[in-house]
């Protein structure tokens with residue numbers, strides 16, 4: 021198993037946001053996490069990536085037989101965890117190329133691999149930018165600075181392509197994308213899919229899942245996974261709305 | 276900032292100044308104190324001609340009538356000018372033919388600083404006039420420069436060997452009466468560098484001087500004069516580090532640049548004097564007057580500085596744009612950390628027609644430091660079609676430091692075009708986390724962000740200096756952030 025989250029509780033500013041998450045992800049799988057705004061999807065993504073503001077109060081996360089919670093955010097990344105941020109930040113003065121060169125070489129160093137030379141690196145960048153149909157001019161621009169919402173999201177997937185993660189978490193990568201961009205991004209993600217990696221797609225629209233077809237769909241509600249199922253669960257949700265879960269939940273509680 | 280980040284900042288801040296050590300060389304010093312007698316003795320020790328002694332005395336008498344400026348945004352205990360020794364020279368006076376003759380202890384000092392003369396000599400295209408304390412001890416590449424008619428020597432030597440040039444140009448840009456510290460410097464300056472590039476000559480190498488303060492309690496008063504005659508070009512590098520001291524040391528240098536028709540002077544500084552310990556104890560007071568006069572048409576003076584050191588910095592490299600079409604530039608990175616205070620910026624005085632100036636100032640504040648930009652753009656009445664562009668950015672690391680911007684504009688000609696942009700940003704936790712998430716450590720993340728932020732200034736530095744500047748920045752911020 022690639023990832024196992026057991027009874028995960030996390031809080032921020034004194035509020036418990038995640039209230040006992042359980043999730044198993046095998047290599048080769050695509051999982052979709054859906055849920056209404058504020059249900060804790062981004063919190064879960066942040067905890068996986070190691071954001072320190074979120075305090076884990078209970079539970080554990082096993083990733084590749086390692087205790088993920090013990091690793092620093094950079095070491096998690098070096099171990100192959102990638103987060104495509106819901107709101108990618110702008111870093112003025114640091115070019116995309118410079119960021120990726122530093123990142124790729126830090127990751128390679130950590131793994132005991134030789135650093136890429138300038139030529140190898142540029143070849144890698146060119147190849148990967150084609151994958152997400154990203155114009156070369158974005159390579160020399162400052163990270164996300166002045167990018168449109170859609171360009172930022174596409175840039176996240178480009179970085180993902182370059183860093184080649186084992187576990188990718190895409191947090192609402194579809195929001196802000198028009199239909200063409202959505203197709204390009206989904207295409208990129210699909211092409212990066214291998215037997216030995218896995219993707220967790222966080223979204224609250226079913227739309228993206230037409231393009232990235234999940235093996236499993238989980239509905240997060242009030243910090244817990246309220247329902248899990250196959251890809252048809254997404255369609256059902258789309259049709260009935262989240263109220264269905266909320267009501268369903270109420271029924272469970274009443275029962 | 277999160278607690279771990281704050282911890283990391285503090286941990287790194289506590290790293291000690293890497294260049295803090297004291298060389299144990301016997302020095303020949305004047306006793307502490309300042310009066311006409313000390314000035315006469317100083318002048319005599321330096322075998323100066325009478326006219327020089329008189330100039331010093333004139334400056335001293337004027338200085339006595341002046342008061343220390345109080346307007347800058349820095350605070351420090353009053354300086355006791357009687358508690359300073361105004362002359363200190365290594366014993367066994369200079370004039371070495373080869374490095375073998377130089378005090379090995381001194382060479383060792385340079386080695387520790389990574390600027391050994393051997394290394395420097397080997398460095399293609401860099402002539403080094405190393406100033407150790409107050410007296411030059413070695414000069415290289417002299418012959419090559421001689422062939423082109425370029426004069427590059429210590430100020431003491433210039434006063435003896437080229438009195439006509441010194442009499443003509445010294446204090447021609449910064450008058451004796453200019454300001455408190457400049458007057459003091461004019462009275463007591465110890466040594467420094469002089470460069471003269473004759474008509475039509477392009478100086479083929481970067482002229483470089485390393486300054487160093489060594490003897491305890493010795494005020495250091497450098498004096499630099501660079502003259503580029505018509506059509507000449509010269510690039511001058513100034514860099515320095517100082518050993519650790521317990522008491523504050525005053526440094527009040529004066530630099531004057533003169534550029535005639537079609538001449539260009541590029542003056543680059545990497546300054547890393549001891550900033551004091553983390554409580555602010557012991558650092559250098561750096562009160563400098565740097566000014567360039569673009570006397571001729573199409574002349575250009577460009578100041579580039581990377582300031583990471585000193586407890587207190589008070590410094591405004593300026594350009595007087597007299598010649599029509601002349602150009603003034605100021606590119607600056609000023610880093611303050613711990614208890615450091617910096618009040619720095621520039622003055623661009625437009626006098627000629629079609630004069631242009633560019634100001635790019637990047638302040639970086641960390642720890643509990645205070646970093647102020649103070650800049651004046653003055654367009655005089657006759658300066659038709661003058662243009663200025665100013666960009667003043669401040670970057671804050673942590674939330675205990677301060678950044679301040681004081682732009683002054685005096686525009687007396689309506690054809691002027693003046694643009695001013697200012698930004699203040701903070702290295703955000705979310706930026707650091709973003710980079711962490713890409714596999715980059717917090718320290719590397721900060722260095723990436725800071726170097727990106729300073730890019731526009733670094734690209735103005737000569738290559739080898741740019742590398743040094745980046746290193747220096749990492750060293751001083753290694754100390755400070757993330």
Ligand SMILES: Nc1ncnc2c1ncn2[C@@H]1O[C@H](COP(=O)(O)OP(=O)(O)O)[C@@H](O)[C@H]1O
Nearest residue numbers: 032033037055056057058059060061062063064
């Ligand atoms: N930095 C924060 N400080 C305080 N509350 C937060 C913070 N981040 C998220 N929350 C709260 O946690 C809850 C879940 O947010 P989030 O994980 O972003 O939800 P989702 O991604 O599912 O929309 C929300 O109630 C939100 O207000």
Ligand SMILES: [Mg+2]
Nearest residue numbers: 061062106192
């Ligand atoms: Mg979210």
